Every structure is written in C-alpha cells, then in structure tokens.
Amino acid sequence: MEFSKRVLISECEQHIGKEVILKGWVKKIRQLGKVGFLLLRDRTGTVQCVLEQEQNQLKIETESVVRVTGVLVKTDKTANGVELQVNELIVLAEADPLPFEINKKKVNAGLDHLLNHRVLSLRHEQINAIFTVQSMFVKGFAEFLTKEGFTRIFTPKIVSQGAEGGANVFTFNYFDKNAYLAQSPQFYKQMMVGAGFERVFEIAPVYRAEEHNSSRHLNEYTSLDVEMGFIENVEEVMEMEKQVLQYTFDYVKEHCQKQLDILKVEIPVINDIPQMTLAEAQQLLKKKYQKDSPEGDLNTEGEKCIGNYIKEKYGSDFVFITNYPRTTRPMYTMPNKENPVLTDSFDLLYKGSEITSGGQRIHRQAELIASFKEKGLNPDEFKAYIDSFAYAIPPHGGFGIGLERIIMKFLNLGNIREASAFPRDCDRIIP
Amino acid sequence: MEFSKRVLISECEQHIGKEVILKGWVKKIRQLGKVGFLLLRDRTGTVQCVLEQEQNQLKIETESVVRVTGVLVKTDKTANGVELQVNELIVLAEADPLPFEINKKKVNAGLDHLLNHRVLSLRHEQINAIFTVQSMFVKGFAEFLTKEGFTRIFTPKIVSQGAEGGANVFTFNYFDKNAYLAQSPQFYKQMMVGAGFERVFEIAPVYRAEEHNSSRHLNEYTSLDVEMGFIENVEEVMEMEKQVLQYTFDYVKEHCQKQLDILKVEIPVINDIPQMTLAEAQQLLKKKYQKDSPEGDLNTEGEKCIGNYIKEKYGSDFVFITNYPRTTRPMYTMPNKENPVLTDSFDLLYKGSEITSGGQRIHRQAELIASFKEKGLNPDEFKAYIDSFAYAIPPHGGFGIGLERIIMKFLNLGNIREASAFPRDCDRIIP
Incomplete structure (x- = not known):
C-alpha cells in the first residue's frame, strides 16, 4: 500500500527536477509584492519554498504546519543548493501568534517561560x-x-x-x-x-x-x-x-x-x-x-x-x-x-x-x-x-x-x- | 588491566585441554564414593564438573555459588562433549535448603509460591x-x-x-x-x-x-x-x-x-x-x-x-x-x-x-x-x-x-x- 509520498527535506537534493510533497512547520515567511519566500522546517532540516501568485496571497503565521507541493530546482541562493517552486500550499494546522520568537539563533526568554511553553x-x-x-x-x-x-x-x-x-x-x-x-x-x-x-x-x-x-x-x-x-x-x-x-x-x-x-x-x-x-x-x-x-x-x-x-x-x-x-x-x-x-x-x-x-x-x-x-x-x-x-x-x-x-x-x-x-x-x- | 579470567560455559569447547576458571550455580551434585559430579550452570549454559579426592569431600547445597578451577577435557558422556576435571572448588556463597525443587523440567509449585521466591x-x-x-x-x-x-x-x-x-x-x-x-x-x-x-x-x-x-x-x-x-x-x-x-x-x-x-x-x-x-x-x-x-x-x-x-x-x-x-x-x-x-x-x-x-x-x-x-x-x-x-x-x-x-x-x-x-x-x- 502506497501512503503519503512525502519527501523529507534532507532528501530534497535527490529529487531535483521532480514534483514532490513536503510537510513541516513554517520557520519564516517573507511575502514581498509578487513573490514570497517560505522557509520550511521538518525534523531533518530546512528548505526554501518560493511562493508566487495565489500561493503568495495566503496569510500564514510562523510555526503553522503546512503541506507544500512543488518542483525542486537547483539554485545557488540557498545553503543546500535547492529550493521548491510551490504549486500548492495547504495549511494543515494554524499557529496562534507566538509568546516568544522561536526562530532566532538565541531565544530571548527565561528558562521558566521556555518550560511553560515546552x-x-x-x-x-x-x-x-x-x-x-x-x-x-x-x-x-x-x-x-x-x-x-x-x-x-x-x-x-x-x-x-x-x-x-x-x-x-x-x-x-x-x-x-x-x-x-x-x-x-x-x-x-x-x-x-x-x-x-x-x-x-x-x-x-x-x-x-x-x-x-x-x-x-x-x-x-x-x-x-x-x-x-x-x-x-x-x-x-x-x-x-x-x-x-x-x-x-x-x-x-x-x-x-x-x-x-x-x-x-x-x-x-x-x-x-x-x-x-x-x-x-x-x-x-x-x-x-x-x-x-x-x-x-x-x-x-x-x-x-x-x-x-x-x-x-x-x-x-x-x-x-x-x-x-x-x-x-x-x-x-x-x-x-x-x-x-x-x-x-x-x-x-x-x-x-x-x-x-x-x-x-x-x-x-x-x-x-x-x-x-x-x-x-x-x-x-x-x-x-x-x-x-x-x-x-x-x-x-x-x-x-x-x-x-x-x-x-x-x-x-x-x-x-x-x-x-x-x-x-x-x-x-x-x- | 586483566581482571577475572573466568570462562563462560558456552565458551568451554574452545578451551579443551586448558586450565580454566568457571563460575556459576550448582545445578546438581552427585557425590558417589570416589568421584563426584557437579553440574554447573551459568547464564550461558551448563557443564559437568568431575570432583575427585578432597574436592569430593565438601558438602555443597544445590544452588550454591561456586568457583571451580580445572582442566577441560573432551568426553562423549555429556551433551556438549566436554567436562571439567576440577582442581579447586571454592564456595562463593552457600545456599540454604530450597523451598521447592528448582532443577526439574517442570517446577512443582504454584504461581504465588514462585513469585514469593522470585x-x-x-x-x-x-x-x-x-x-x-x-x-x-x-x-x-x-x-x-x-x-x-x-x-x-x-x-x-x-x-x-x-x-x-x-x-x-x-x-x-x-x-x-x-x-x-x-x-x-x-x-x-x-x-x-x-x-x-x-x-x-x-x-x-x-x-x-x-x-x-x-x-x-x-x-x-x-x-x-x-x-x-x-x-x-x-x-x-x-x-x-x-x-x-x-x-x-x-x-x-x-x-x-x-x-x-x-x-x-x-x-x-x-x-x-x-x-x-x-x-x-x-x-x-x-x-x-x-x-x-x-x-x-x-x-x-x-x-x-x-x-x-x-x-x-x-x-x-x-x-x-x-x-x-x-x-x-x-x-x-x-x-x-x-x-x-x-x-x-x-x-x-x-x-x-x-x-x-x-x-x-x-x-x-x-x-x-x-x-x-x-x-x-x-x-x-x-x-x-x-x-x-x-x-x-x-x-x-x-x-x-x-x-x-x-x-x-x-x-x-x-x-x-x-x-x-x-x-x-x-x-x-x-x-
């Protein structure tokens, strides 16, 4: 039985030129005029996803869970040399605004606060x-x-x-x-x-x-x-x-x-x-x-x-x-x-x-x-x-x-x- | 640092002709006139140990913990084709008489009794x-x-x-x-x-x-x-x-x-x-x-x-x-x-x-x-x-x-x- 065809982010480089499904959390999102950049994180790493047209209209909170379908292409603009040209973006679970910024190098919150929001x-x-x-x-x-x-x-x-x-x-x-x-x-x-x-x-x-x-x-x-x-x-x-x-x-x-x-x-x-x-x-x-x-x-x-x-x-x-x-x-x-x-x-x-x-x-x-x-x-x-x-x-x-x-x-x-x-x-x- | 030179019973066949130290529990002991047979059990199996002279004088309760030194010899009288000719036998911990016979094919005791003497x-x-x-x-x-x-x-x-x-x-x-x-x-x-x-x-x-x-x-x-x-x-x-x-x-x-x-x-x-x-x-x-x-x-x-x-x-x-x-x-x-x-x-x-x-x-x-x-x-x-x-x-x-x-x-x-x-x-x- 073939279930989810999800590809892990660590496997992206092996799928360049192909359409794949990625799933994960929105680590960062920057929506400029015509184009948006969504940094997707799963348990194996992060990858940049490029949003255009209607994909770029959705308002998405950081840390929301999404499923993106698109084509993996080579690029020299990202660390792992690959990015996803998104064809479909579905929010699986929406995040509320966060109590503290989690996607920085160092989290600016005390230990108790971190443990409360574990x-x-x-x-x-x-x-x-x-x-x-x-x-x-x-x-x-x-x-x-x-x-x-x-x-x-x-x-x-x-x-x-x-x-x-x-x-x-x-x-x-x-x-x-x-x-x-x-x-x-x-x-x-x-x-x-x-x-x-x-x-x-x-x-x-x-x-x-x-x-x-x-x-x-x-x-x-x-x-x-x-x-x-x-x-x-x-x-x-x-x-x-x-x-x-x-x-x-x-x-x-x-x-x-x-x-x-x-x-x-x-x-x-x-x-x-x-x-x-x-x-x-x-x-x-x-x-x-x-x-x-x-x-x-x-x-x-x-x-x-x-x-x-x-x-x-x-x-x-x-x-x-x-x-x-x-x-x-x-x-x-x-x-x-x-x-x-x-x-x-x-x-x-x-x-x-x-x-x-x-x-x-x-x-x-x-x-x-x-x-x-x-x-x-x-x-x-x-x-x-x-x-x-x-x-x-x-x-x-x-x-x-x-x-x-x-x-x-x-x-x-x-x-x-x-x-x-x-x-x-x-x-x-x-x- | 070389510690105990104990040989495990499962390894005995590799040491035939050599003097070794074995340690374990006395599964069975039969002391006849001149010669005694001690069946020794460790976590890897059992082996027959042959007791002669002063080694055969010691009174040993079943399930006592012993250390035996002796020479491993080939034999066709035991299942694993080997037995130990004992030179030294030391009791490391003596067992009291047992509340039930443990060294039979089937133990003749109820579950509660078995759990009480776990x-x-x-x-x-x-x-x-x-x-x-x-x-x-x-x-x-x-x-x-x-x-x-x-x-x-x-x-x-x-x-x-x-x-x-x-x-x-x-x-x-x-x-x-x-x-x-x-x-x-x-x-x-x-x-x-x-x-x-x-x-x-x-x-x-x-x-x-x-x-x-x-x-x-x-x-x-x-x-x-x-x-x-x-x-x-x-x-x-x-x-x-x-x-x-x-x-x-x-x-x-x-x-x-x-x-x-x-x-x-x-x-x-x-x-x-x-x-x-x-x-x-x-x-x-x-x-x-x-x-x-x-x-x-x-x-x-x-x-x-x-x-x-x-x-x-x-x-x-x-x-x-x-x-x-x-x-x-x-x-x-x-x-x-x-x-x-x-x-x-x-x-x-x-x-x-x-x-x-x-x-x-x-x-x-x-x-x-x-x-x-x-x-x-x-x-x-x-x-x-x-x-x-x-x-x-x-x-x-x-x-x-x-x-x-x-x-x-x-x-x-x-x-x-x-x-x-x-x-x-x-x-x-x-x-």
Whole structure:
C-alpha cells in the first residue's frame, strides 16, 4: 500500500527536477509584492519554498504546519543548493501568534517561560538537539551492554520500601496498603543478578522526594542502572563503567555530529580514568584549596575543585573517587577487606560533578543482616530482599548514572532542567 | 588491566585441554564414593564438573555459588562433549535448603509460591528464558523505530492529571500539590510530536489503579508507546504497527532461538494483518456465535471468538478492529470523516486478546476543545496539553502496546504475572 509520498527535506537534493510533497512547520515567511519566500522546517532540516501568485496571497503565521507541493530546482541562493517552486500550499494546522520568537539563533526568554511553553521551545534547533543526543546516548549505552552479555530488565517502581530506607520517598495509598515510589532499582537489580541473569541493566524513572531546588537535581529522573555478578573486586565495576562511557560517547559522536555542531560541543575521547581515594581528595582540598569537606563525602564545591585539578593534571574530564567510609554509604555496600571502616565503593565525577555512585555489594546473607543492624535498620522491613540472599547470590557490584545529569554535563548545559523534556521539581508538575 | 579470567560455559569447547576458571550455580551434585559430579550452570549454559579426592569431600547445597578451577577435557558422556576435571572448588556463597525443587523440567509449585521466591524461580531455564526474550523483544522494537526516524523520549510519570481523566489513577501528595501516576504517556508523546520530533517512542512504566485481579491485567506495566506525525490517515499508523511487529518478531527469532526452543514456542511470520470494523465484528459475534457485545466494544469472550475466526479464515494471529464509536474512545480520538459518530481508531487483537489501542488524534485545537466538552470534560483541567495545540501540531496518530501482555501471548503463558519479573497487582507489592 502506497501512503503519503512525502519527501523529507534532507532528501530534497535527490529529487531535483521532480514534483514532490513536503510537510513541516513554517520557520519564516517573507511575502514581498509578487513573490514570497517560505522557509520550511521538518525534523531533518530546512528548505526554501518560493511562493508566487495565489500561493503568495495566503496569510500564514510562523510555526503553522503546512503541506507544500512543488518542483525542486537547483539554485545557488540557498545553503543546500535547492529550493521548491510551490504549486500548492495547504495549511494543515494554524499557529496562534507566538509568546516568544522561536526562530532566532538565541531565544530571548527565561528558562521558566521556555518550560511553560515546552512544545514551542523544543522546536528551537539548539533545544531540540539536546533530546536527539539524549535518545542516541541511551541507545549507545544499551547497545554496549547488550554486546557485553547484559540483559535489560524492567523492575517495579511501586515498592513496599524505599531502597535506601527512610526519608525522601513519595508515599501513596495502594489498595489499602502503604506504597512508595522507588528511589532506585537497587534491590531489584541485585536480585536479578542473583536470579541467574548475572549481568543486568535498566533504563527507567526513579523518584526522590527531596526538597532541594538546585540547578542539578530533579525529583523524577531517568536512571541508567547497571549490575554485574561474578566480579572479583570493585575495580571490575569501574572498568565496566569506563568502557560503557567510552562506547556511548563514541556512539553519540558517530550518530549526532550535526547536533553536536549545533550545540557547539566537542566530545573528547575517554582514556584511562584517574582514581583517588576519598581521603586523598579531602586532603588535597584541605592542602591545596584550604577547603574542609563534610565527614566522609565531598560537597559541591569540593567536587568542582577536584574536577579542575584532575583536568589540569591528567587532562581527564573524569575521576573516580574511591573508598568512602561505611558511615556514608548504604547498608548493602561491601566493606573494604584491608580496612573495614572503608568500603569498596566509588563515585564518578564528570567535569567536577558527581554523576555516579557505585560499588561492590555484600553478597552473603549473614554479613548483610549484620550490616543492616549496624546501620540501625530493622532487617524484617527488608525481608523479601534479604531472603533472596538465602539462595546464594554471587559477588556483584554495579552503578547508576542519572541520565539528565550526564547529558547536562555532556552538553555543558547550565541547568539540569534543560536536559529534561518535562522536568519535575518541587514547584513544577506542569506541563 | 586483566581482571577475572573466568570462562563462560558456552565458551568451554574452545578451551579443551586448558586450565580454566568457571563460575556459576550448582545445578546438581552427585557425590558417589570416589568421584563426584557437579553440574554447573551459568547464564550461558551448563557443564559437568568431575570432583575427585578432597574436592569430593565438601558438602555443597544445590544452588550454591561456586568457583571451580580445572582442566577441560573432551568426553562423549555429556551433551556438549566436554567436562571439567576440577582442581579447586571454592564456595562463593552457600545456599540454604530450597523451598521447592528448582532443577526439574517442570517446577512443582504454584504461581504465588514462585513469585514469593522470585530470585529462585527465575533461575529455572523456562522461566529465565521469558525475560531474555522480553529483553530482546524491546531491543528489536527500539531498533526498528530508530531506523524509521523515531526519537526515543522520556516523559514524566508524575503528572497533574491522568491522561484519560477521572478514575483509576493512583494519587499522592507532591510537595503540597495533588499528583497522579501517569496512566499512559499519551499527552506527552503527542506533545513531543508537536515539539518537532515528528516521530517518537517511549518504553516506560504506566500505572492503572484498577481493582481487577485477572490473569491479563497488572497495575504497573511497561508500555511500548509510539506516536507519529504528518500522517495522511489512520491506515499509516496501522501499517507502522504491523511493520514494527514484523521486525520485532523476526528479531527475537534471530537472537533468541535457544530460548524459544526451551519455551517450545514457534514464532510465525507476520503477513498482512486482516481488518474488520467493530460493527462487522459485533455482527459476526451475533450471527455466528450468538454472542452479544457491550455497547461500542468487544468483551474478552468476543475477542477470543474473533481471534479464532480470523485464525481459521486467514491463518493470522492478528486482526485489527477499526472504527470504534466516539462514545467508547478517548476525547482526543479523531472522528471519522464519513461517519462522525465513529472514530479513526483501532484495537489490535493478538491470539484473541487485545494488545493495542491506537488511532489518529485530533490535531486542531478548536476541535479538541469541542471534543473535551462533548465528553463532559472541563478543558481548563487539561490546559497545558490543550494550550500546546495553539502552536500547530501536525496530523498524527499512534498506539501503545503492553509489553507484558504481548510477551504473555507471544510465549503462550497462562498468566500475565509470568511475564513480569516482579508483578504488581491488587494484592502484591512484594517482593
């Protein structure tokens, strides 16, 4: 069955001399006396359409959706060397006058205004490009992991207990039971490793009921979660994260060069990622930058300084911070063998901002129960999770990457909301 | 850096004569007088390990996680022609005695019991295979759509209004606002079409607060959503659905033959999908089967009869039911031009069960507002959605497929819970 004979704008050069149907949005229209010029935009690009006679009489608002029929001719007046001599012009959907001018190099509107009119602002070339990159980033990520024997899993976001327990979870009534929105697929991805899949990943939303309104937090975000079994040590997990990022960065470069050019972003090759223990990082901050760190962690400012230091010293955008103490890591984190006050855990900083937490997990049930108790948690409240360790789960570890966070840093965006089509923060659930 | 030198069981034949490290679960163990046989399972298969001397003294529970070192030798006593002469056997994690025998052809336990002990039951070859197929099904689905110019999107599940409005939504408190869990990404995928992406898809959870406890409903499930702009008619949407299913079925056949064999499932080639209007289907049910249908819809029994009829008459597992009346379709559905009591909508039945709803959508704002009002809905409550149509959204349509539902039918499972790793129904949020 032959449907629409629509030609995409990127294909126009192959159809010179022929009559074609183009469809898209009116990016610009200039109607002079006898002749008009309509710049048509579809998802693949823009093309100039020349309007004469009755085609030039129609009054058309910018951003209206049109269907134009005409003959493609060669010209040296346009960038792509082609223009359409219009025979028929039909308005498929008319646009109202716009709340702000969208077809400029830079949009002159604040972020809130852009987010309020999201369908419009997303049409801007630079804003649109962000989400094409995001889409391909996820594809590259999934492709690499599949090649490496990982199974993509789908685990519930309705849970009976927040993974990390306690605060910062959204709660709701689920058929007369209390339920929570999952803060992470942590327990479930570990269980799927133990269920015989060994290597799993998930791409799904997670929820944090935190009342921060910062430029780098969202209350709902997409988590890229990875968990792998039969590891010898946490280094294997870090190596896997390095490799998946290398592949994904290269994948985006290969498939989104046009978008990266639009966004003026250059993606460097990822070489070896330097490592530093948390103690070393804190000491460096103290000595070189006269900065104190919070107990067992880095703060935003500290992350920035370490990021700069590593960039200068090693030319790397990335650095692994390792060996966080047990006090600041979750109860399922594997203690370090040599110094059990510490853990086999890591954060990954990218351009001076944390994008991952990861580590090896405790895989023996007795140790796990002891660790819960040490943290003051009641193992009975995590029964289903802990019970599954009775059937033998291999040594394993993993990590999670916040998609919007890494895209924000990847594309040098100023605010994480720019990396979310419809961001959710404390004030915003619309649109 | 060289980490674990673990060899996967599927690779054993390439290492005959060499000493290797294998890791996995103890599927079976028989310890005779002088010699023992341990059947080791990893994610790629099973291999026989021969234990002698002190290796044969260890008491090991079935399903324990072990690491074995030994020499791979040729043999004609095993199916894959190889066995491991064990030099070292280390238990990495010990299993408790099991609540049911997992290493039989058929597991002798009810579905509830299997779901309660999910980490264990998922290790059974037949159960495990379901989720490998699911993973690859999603990969094939995404791959086809990307090739066809679709952008993968991520839209919020925390929303200010359920897409279809009204009942059957989970509600919760979101920073002193009322919020809902999205029943579908319907509004957002339409908005992303209008935002210039034209063709989008999403793979994400959706939520239905329906109090049914049937064998084919879940309260949280994964929705495969597709929406495409610049269509001429709803036929294009149905054609796209046919093509994506063709590709995905072939993809699974190509990548999961081993799992399909384990599950004893044969996947037929999808040819043209027959179509039938709802009126025709209802008439057929009345005349041929003496069955009444609900106003403007089919019931479960009706779907089954139509499925059988189509299979017999056309040899097809699929049938599109078209032209549902406006009364039973959502307010955003495009009315039929020739008979505006009907809509340009469809359901897709697969093996006698609905797996898709789809259709063309209203794309002009004035018509959309009128349709909301006709349905007794207040357009002000859907302001952000309706407002976005002021900026001109092209003619468009799409569909959604319930992942667990299609996998259930695809693999001939008796209950949709079998197609969910951790199903959520009215009674179950654990594990």
